[in-house]
Amino acid sequence: MAVCSAAVIVEKACKYYGRPNKADFKPVLKEMDMVVDRGIIYGLLGPSGCGKTTLLSCIVGRRKLDSGNIWVLGGRPGEKGSGVPGPRVGYMPQDIALVGEFTVRDAIYYFGRIYGMKMEKMVERFEFLSNLLDLPSGNRLIKTLSGGQQRRVSLAAALVHEPELLILDEPTVGLDPVLRERIWDFLAEQARGGATVIITTHYIDETKQAHKIGLLRDGQLLAEDSPEDLLRKFDCDTLEEAFLKLAMRQHEMPRRRSTLTSSPDVIPDSNMCNGVGVDSRYHSRDDFPTITSSTDVLTKKEKRPKDTKRLAKSRYKAVFIKSIQQFSRHPGGLIFSILFPIIQVVAFFSAVGHDPRDLHIGVVNEEAAFSPYGLSICNNHSLQTVSVREDETCDLYMLSCWFLEEMEGKQLYQTQFNTSEEAQQAVATGKLYGALHFSRNFSAALGKRFTDGEVDDDVVEDSSVSVWLDMTNHQISNFMKTQLHKAYESFTRRAMKACGRPDNLVQIPVHFGKPVYGYSEPQVVSFMAPGILITIIFFLSAVVTSTLMITDRLEGVWERSAVAGVLPREMLNVHITLQSTIIFLQTLEMMALAFLGYGIPSVGSKFVCGLLLFLQGICGMCYGFLLSVYCSSHTMSFFVATGSFYPMILLCGILWPLEGMSNTLRIIALTLPFTIPSKSLRDIMEKGATIMEPSVIYGFLTTIAWIVITLALIYLRLRYKKT
Numbered sequence: 001m002a003v004c005s006a007a008v009i010v011e012k013a014c015k016y017y018g019r020p021n022k023a024d025f026k027p028v029l030k031e032m033d034m035v036v037d038r039g040i041i042y043g044l045l046g047p048s049g050c051g052k053t054t055l056l057s058c059i060v061g062r063r064k065l066d067s068g069n070i071w072v073l074g075g076r077p078g079e080k081g082s083g084v085p086g087p088r089v090g091y092m093p094q095d096i097a098l099v100g101e102f103t104v105r106d107a108i109y110y111f112g113r114i115y116g117m118k119m120e121k122m123v124e125r126f127e128f129l130s131n132l133l134d135l136p137s138g139n140r141l142i143k144t145l146s147g148g149q150q151r152r153v154s155l156a157a158a159l160v161h162e163p164e165l166l167i168l169d170e171p172t173v174g175l176d177p178v179l180r181e182r183i184w185d186f187l188a189e190q191a192r193g194g195a196t197v198i199i200t201t202h203y204i205d206e207t208k209q210a211h212k213i214g215l216l217r218d219g220q221l222l223a224e225d226s227p228e229d230l231l232r233k234f235d236c237d238t239l240e241e242a243f244l245k246l247a248m249r250q251h252e253m254p255r256r257r258s259t260l261t262s263s264p265d266v267i268p269d270s271n272m273c274n275g276v277g278v279d280s281r282y283h284s285r286d287d288f289p290t291i292t293s294s295t296d297v298l299t300k301k302e303k304r305p306k307d308t309k310r311l312a313k314s315r316y317k318a319v320f321i322k323s324i325q326q327f328s329r330h331p332g333g334l335i336f337s338i339l340f341p342i343i344q345v346v347a348f349f350s351a352v353g354h355d356p357r358d359l360h361i362g363v364v365n366e367e368a369a370f371s372p373y374g375l376s377i378c379n380n381h382s383l384q385t386v387s388v389r390e391d392e393t394c395d396l397y398m399l400s401c402w403f404l405e406e407m408e409g410k411q412l413y414q415t416q417f418n419t420s421e422e423a424q425q426a427v428a429t430g431k432l433y434g435a436l437h438f439s440r441n442f443s444a445a446l447g448k449r450f451t452d453g454e455v456d457d458d459v460v461e462d463s464s465v466s467v468w469l470d471m472t473n474h475q476i477s478n479f480m481k482t483q484l485h486k487a488y489e490s491f492t493r494r495a496m497k498a499c500g501r502p503d504n505l506v507q508i509p510v511h512f513g514k515p516v517y518g519y520s521e522p523q524v525v526s527f528m529a530p531g532i533l534i535t536i537i538f539f540l541s542a543v544v545t546s547t548l549m550i551t552d553r554l555e556g557v558w559e560r561s562a563v564a565g566v567l568p569r570e571m572l573n574v575h576i577t578l579q580s581t582i583i584f585l586q587t588l589e590m591m592a593l594a595f596l597g598y599g600i601p602s603v604g605s606k607f608v609c610g611l612l613l614f615l616q617g618i619c620g621m622c623y624g625f626l627l628s629v630y631c632s633s634h635t636m637s638f639f640v641a642t643g644s645f646y647p648m649i650l651l652c653g654i655l656w657p658l659e660g661m662s663n664t665l666r667i668i669a670l671t672l673p674f675t676i677p678s679k680s681l682r683d684i685m686e687k688g689a690t691i692m693e694p695s696v697i698y699g700f701l702t703t704i705a706w707i708v709i710t711l712a713l714i715y716l717r718l719r720y721k722k723t
């Protein structure tokens with residue numbers, strides 16, 4: 001057989017999975033040779049797991065051999081200008097490898113666009129393939145089709161552009177015999193027209209219609225011949241019998257195994273080229289003449305830069321439309337990307353930073369209880385008298401009532417108890433957050449303490465308010481402590497005023513001036529908001545990106561598109577463009593909610609705030625890419641995302657200040673993607689820091705550094721990944 005008639009040549013191909021000398025080591029192809037002539041149907045047969053899919057994926061350039069050579073249509077797969085991957089090949093992988101959100105028509109058009117087909121041609125081919133393969137209605141979504149229907153659409157997608165080489169991995173599985181017959185007739189017609197077909201199937205019988213059959217077992221071709229010759233040589237009635245005989249022979253003669261493929265009765269002459277073994281024949285693509293495709297998608301003209309540009313443009317268009325369809329028809333994705341930022345921002349601003357309300361404290365007021373009017377005396381102001389004596393000392397009565405009144409003004413409400421034990425028991429059983437006790441002589445003792453200064457211990461004790469708090473709730477107990485201090489402060493002011501004395505006389509002698517930055521009352525929301533906004537946008541982008549990427553990869557869409565000629569960078573560019581648009585919208589909606597909706601003040605430039613938030617979204621997107629290339633499944637990516645989410649949040653300083661961490665931990669925290677940027681954003685918002693100030697510059701630099709590092713790691717992974 002002449003060299004020029006070979007469409008695919010596999011020479012001493014070796015391929016293994018796992019690592020040598022490790023438990024996962026699995027040799028799949030073992031010095032395998034194979035020749036597929038042009039214009040024939042080549043049936044690749046073999047038991048499950050013998051390596052058919054692996055071989056096909058090497059032929060289409062999706063996996064690399066560990067040693068040996070493959071030539072396809074005159075070039076090595078993946079080499080520049082080889083045409084593989086690209087429109088010269090039509091590839092139907094074993095998995096459906098179509099986007100679930102595609103309609104049947106979208107699926108066909110997607111590949112048509114990748115191959116640069118014109119709309120009229122795509123419509124025509126769609127009609128033709130619909131009839132040929134009995135496709136479901138063009139408007140049905142792929143994810144709603146049965147397995148057999150999906151398989152037919154997948155086959156149609158491989159046939160849409162009439163390629164010169166068709167590689168079909170089990171296209172007829174699950175189809176009814178009539179349809180299988182129709183498909184085989186169609187393939188025969190294609191072969192007559194000059195196309196080459198490599199097909200794997202589990203139905204050995206149907207390969208009778210192939211021109212040549214390769215019987216693959218244990219990583220080697222046991223035989224490669226026409227069905228008739230195989231039957232004749234093995235003196236069998238069926239191909240199954242012939243295959244069985246070959247398998248048994250291989251089993252019996254393990255030592256001859258390596259020479260089996262060169263055994264005259266199993267290796268036909270067609271494997272030789274002008275009488276010479278294939279191994280020394282094909283050294284470059286120049287050994288093959290370029291055959292013009294039978295299609296309208298591959299002509300010599302298209303090798304001109306103009307056509308290369310046109311094809312690249314139409315690939316971009318295809319991937320862009322695919323991504324929009326995928327996104328817009330996926331309610332979960334839409335909700336996640338557009339509504340989640342709103343929900344999360346609203347949840348944060350609605351839930352965080354407000355004072356606790358309805359806090360009840362058990363009060364044991366012995367002073368009031370032992371008065372002639374009992375506890376009701378606190379409800380009657382006229383009974384709470386103040387009298388200033390001649391010596392200008394002051395006689396105060398029922399000060400405990402004044403204190404309780406101030407407390408209620410600070411949103412701490414009283415529940416009366418008779419004894420301290422009862423009140424503390426109520427705290428212990430979780431009914432109240434704290435208990436207070438006023439002694440019977442509270443006012444008199446306090447008055448004495450104010451006037452005399454130096455007093456006995458029992459006066460100090462009687463003039464003190466005893467408090468027992470449930471300290472397990474950090475925020476509430478702190479709030480109550482603060483409120484009690486404030487209540488005391490206003491109560492003493494009021495008492496001093498009533499006695500005609502300066503109201504700050506008994507205040508603590510520390511004066512807090514106007515804050516340099518921020519407000520006198522600490523604003524938890526203002527402190528946390530920058531970090532929260534950044535974490536929301538970072539993790540939403542990371543999760544959306546990793547999910548979309550992993551889905552595409554697991555469904556085989558990425559691989560199939562790559563075989564069709566879409567370059568990884570084209571896929572990435574489209575994703576980056578779309579995702580950046582979404583991040584931009586998310587930034588706008590989050591800022592609108594925070595600044596306009598919840599009135600969070602920002603002293604600095606809102607544009608710089610937005611820019612930092614946007615870049616953090618991009619950083620999250622890169623992190624999502626990183627997860628998608630290093631994680632083999634959604635579960636794995638979910639574990640890594642969740643596992644990294646908490647440390648990043650905990651260490652970024654919004655839950656607890658970095659100043660409270662050990663030096664080593666602080667250094668680790670500072671290297672995380674949003675620790676420094678959170679502070680930068682806070683500085684812009686609260687201090688009005690400009691983009692030229694170091695604290696803001698560091699935030700931008702950290703973000704950019706993370707973007708660059710993650711992209712480099714992604715590049716390294718894609719570049720050096722074995723397959």
Ligand SMILES: Nc1ncnc2c1ncn2[C@@H]1O[C@H](COP(=O)(O)OP(=O)(O)OP(=O)(O)O)[C@@H](O)[C@H]1O
Pocket residue numbers: 017018026028046047048049050051052053054055094
């Ligand atoms: N990514 C992988 N990592 C490790 N082992 C793999 C991988 N892919 C395939 N294998 C193993 O390699 C062997 C060949 O797999 P392959 O899918 O090529 O077989 P096949 O002949 O196509 O099988 P089937 O007819 O069932 O589809 C199998 O044992 C399979 O378990």
